[in-house]
Amino acid sequence: MTNVRMDAAEERAILDAVAVWAEKELRPVAKDHDLADEYPTAVVEQMKELGLFGATISPEYGGLGLSAWTYAQIVMKVSSIWMAPCGIFNSHLIMASAIERSGTEAQKREFLPRMATGEFRGSLGLTEPNAGSDLQAIRTVARREGDDYVVNGSKTWITNSLHGHGTLLLVKTDPRAEPRHAGMSLLIAEKGPGFVVAGKLKKMGYRAIDSCELSFQDYRVPARRLLGGVEGKGFAQTAGGLELGRINVAARGVGIGQGALEKALRYAQERSAFGKPIWNHQAIQLKLADMATQLEGARRLIEAAARKYDAGERCDLEAAMAKLAGSEAGANCAQEAMRIFGGYSYSVEYEIERYYRDAMLMCIGEGSNEILRTVIAKQLIARHPI
Numbered sequence: 001m002t003n004v005r006m007d008a009a010e011e012r013a014i015l016d017a018v019a020v021w022a023e024k025e026l027r028p029v030a031k032d033h034d035l036a037d038e039y040p041t042a043v044v045e046q047m048k049e050l051g052l053f054g055a056t057i058s059p060e061y062g063g064l065g066l067s068a069w070t071y072a073q074i075v076m077k078v079s080s081i082w083m084a085p086c087g088i089f090n091s092h093l094i095m096a097s098a099i100e101r102s103g104t105e106a107q108k109r110e111f112l113p114r115m116a117t118g119e120f121r122g123s124l125g126l127t128e129p130n131a132g133s134d135l136q137a138i139r140t141v142a143r144r145e146g147d148d149y150v151v152n153g154s155k156t157w158i159t160n161s162l163h164g165h166g167t168l169l170l171v172k173t174d175p176r177a178e179p180r181h182a183g184m185s186l187l188i189a190e191k192g193p194g195f196v197v198a199g200k201l202k203k204m205g206y207r208a209i210d211s212c213e214l215s216f217q218d219y220r221v222p223a224r225r226l227l228g229g230v231e232g233k234g235f236a237q238t239a240g241g242l243e244l245g246r247i248n249v250a251a252r253g254v255g256i257g258q259g260a261l262e263k264a265l266r267y268a269q270e271r272s273a274f275g276k277p278i279w280n281h282q283a284i285q286l287k288l289a290d291m292a293t294q295l296e297g298a299r300r301l302i303e304a305a306a307r308k309y310d311a312g313e314r315c316d317l318e319a320a321m322a323k324l325a326g327s328e329a330g331a332n333c334a335q336e337a338m339r340i341f342g343g344y345s346y347s348v349e350y351e352i353e354r355y356y357r358d359a360m361l362m363c364i365g366e367g368s369n370e371i372l373r374t375v376i377a378k379q380l381i382a383r384h385p386i
Contacts, residue, residue: 011070014051018074021050022081030082033208034354039163040208043085047118052089054116056244057096061112068244069306072251076299079255080262083358084209086255088121090248091159094241095122095168099188102228102237107188123160125167125189125214126238128153133371135170135238136180140216142171142187148220149173149187151194155214162197162210166190169221170238173231181235186227194219205357243309245366246319250302250326253362254295257326257333260355261291264337267350278340287340291333298325317379320372327362327369334359 006014025046033040047053055071057063066074071093075086096115099107114120131137140153151171161167169189177183189195198213227237265288268279278284305318334356338345345352363369 006065011066014064014066015070015073015077018050018052019077021046022078026078026085027081031348031351031354034082034084035207035348037202037207039210040085044088044118044121044163047085047089051116053092053118053121054096055089056093057112057116058100061100061108062116063096063112067306068247068309069303072247072302072306075248075251076255076258079252080259082354083252083256084206086248086252087159087206087209090245090252091123092121092164094124094245094248097244098168098186098227098237098241101240102186102233103188104229107225107227111188120166121160121164123158123164123167124241125155125158125161125169127155127157129156133368135235136184138170138172138184140169140171141175142169142173142185142221144173144223145220147223149223149226151187151189151216151219151221153216154198155216157201157211158214159209159211161212161214162200164210167214168227169216170234173234177232182232184234184238185231186234186237187221188225188227189219189221192219205354205359206361242366243305243315243319246323246372247302247305247309249362249366250298250305250319250322250324253323253326253328253330253359254298254302256330256355256359256362257291257295257298260330260333260337260352260359261288261295263350263352263355264288264291264333264340267341267344284340287336291336294325294329294332298322298329301325317376317383320367320375320379323366324369324372324376327359330362331359 051064054063055066059065078086096112099111111120115122126135128138128140140151142149142151158167167189169187171185171187172183173185174183194217196215196217198215201211203211268284269277271278301322305315305322308315308318337352338356341350341352344350
């Protein structure tokens with residue numbers, strides 16, 4: 001295997017294949033799976049065949065090695081039809097990215113080839129009941145005992161944890177460290193004794209995908225699975241993965257918004273009121289114009305962040321701006337589409353209500369938009385001091 005990225009023509013072929021799959025296989029099953037809150041097992045197998053679980057993993061380890069921008073375009077297309085399946089490969093790929101970026105060579109060889117095929121599907125074990133945006137407040141502790149770490153604690157809202165095979169687990173290896181982040185580490189945690197999936201959470205949207213509570217009760221992790229082999233690096237390793245995660249969530253938001261816009265455009269031409277299709281009414285025209293313009297602006301911010309990420313440049317500001325714009329565009333477009341559909345928007349038959357239910361999560365996930373605004377402001381000051 002070589003570590004050579006695909007050229008533009010090859011990446012375009014992947015995008016085309018995903019688009020065909022999404023229309024042919026994903027669209028017909030989205031509504032039923034969402035309403036039944038049923039895990040899409042067949043869809044997961046199809047995503048394995050497409051190579052989506054190895055999308056951004058280097059060819060050296062069996063992945064496709066796609067650029068972040070190509071990956072973002074895949075996410076936008078899938079989310080325009082049904083956002084939820086993106087969560088199955090997104091959390092997985094952020095875990096893989098952290099291992100490839102920060103892991104030892106032995107860790108890469110052990111996990112990345114299995115992750116690229118989807119044989120091992122991973123998640124991010126970060127959030128706790130009392131620690132969301134403030135990750136330094138986590139209470140899950142890993143105590144070194146010989147060749148193992150013994151973990152006790154809990155996590156919540158962990159996507160991919162019921163049907164997945166393991167998680168990248170953020171723990172405190174030194175609870176007394178100051179500053180707090182100096183005592184945080186990441187463990188590559190496979191399911192086993194003491195790793196308890198406490199239950200699937202019921203959600204307003206983002207259904208069919210397993211978001212669960214996890215409990216760790218004297219759970220043992222071999223010390224060789226400490227990410228990078230050095231304690232105290234977990235917070236920085238986590239922060240490094242947020243750039244790709246925020247690009248992904250931004251792309252999901254734009255995808256949701258694009259799907260809502262496409263449905264609104266069709267409905268506005270099919271539905272008549274006062275003797276003419278409703279798109280002829282200025283109130284509807286204003287909504288459609290604003291939706292399309294907002295989405296295009298967010299799409300350009302996503303591309304700018306992704307291209308900096310692909311170039312190996314720092315893009316925390318750009319990724320935060322893209323996530324803020326993309327998620328707000330998705331939420332706004334879903335809401336405006338609901339208004340265009342009027343009373344029919346409340347019917348599950350029209351599916352626009354699913355876009356509305358799914359959109360709000362994008363404003364919360366990978367850092368709430370309120371937190372991201374402070375991140376953006378601080379970065380602006382840091383880059384433009386007087």
